[in-house]
Amino acid sequence: MPEEDPTARLAHEMRETLGRLVRRIRREGGPSVQKLVVLSRLERDGTSTVGELALAERMRPQSMAQAVHELEDAGLVTRRPDPGDRRRQFVDLTPAGRDLVDATRRAREGWLTETLERELAPDERAVVAEAMRLLRRVADA
Amino acid sequence: MPEEDPTARLAHEMRETLGRLVRRIRREGGPSVQKLVVLSRLERDGTSTVGELALAERMRPQSMAQAVHELEDAGLVTRRPDPGDRRRQFVDLTPAGRDLVDATRRAREGWLTETLERELAPDERAVVAEAMRLLRRVADA
């Protein structure tokens, strides 16, 4: 057994656990992870441009343009040009988009919410919440 | 603002943070997350069958067969039929596969390892490690 750097070991466990979690969440179906995140941000921060959304989610603008286009096709957002700078597109939630966010946020039936509630004690959920805060720092480093 | 269930809020933060982390890790290139996990498991547990690997990683056997096939093309694993039950395929690490696992495990230069080391204090890394343990329970529930 080679000597192990504990941080490298943690990195490996993160890769394994994250992969497993993402597969599990996806398998439950429902509105897709990524799109829901974009919708939630629109609800929280209001009107944004495609570029702002891409920056906020740390995605390529091209990828975000694609995602926004699909959300528009699904009737969950609208786009309109910024009157002051016609290169830019303002993106807004539609009522249907807002309903979906509200429903999902309130839903106690979402698989992940339900499982966190059932499998973890309140103090364990607090550990996970703190870890998310830390991991965001890592992702944004 | 609708009343918020704190657990639903945590679920949302997990989706956002996990997505961001996964994108960030991918962007660094290097051996792919999923394949490295399979290689590491082979190193730790020794020879496995495709089905065992799929079960361990909670993936569909078809998906794992695909992954193993690509690892074989890359010269990182070999397959051979179980002499006792010729439906089954034993999967083994090649020397090249073992070298890759060793190099990656020891590497202090991997982006994730390096960033965890630089951005988080030891007690913060302990929080993340504990959260991974908890999240594995959630993923496997």
Place this chain on the structure above:
DNA sequence: TATTGTTATACTCTATAACTATA
């Protein structure tokens, strides 16, 4: 020229359905 966004294309990961070979 620089910025904002889009289109075209491709790659990774994973899934389902249908199949083959072996037990």
Place this chain on the structure above:
DNA sequence: TATAGTTATAGAGTATAACAATA
């Protein structure tokens, strides 16, 4: 019939490259 695995195909998510419109 049941089990282990493979092949074919599809979809989500995201990336890069090339482009168009506007500033």
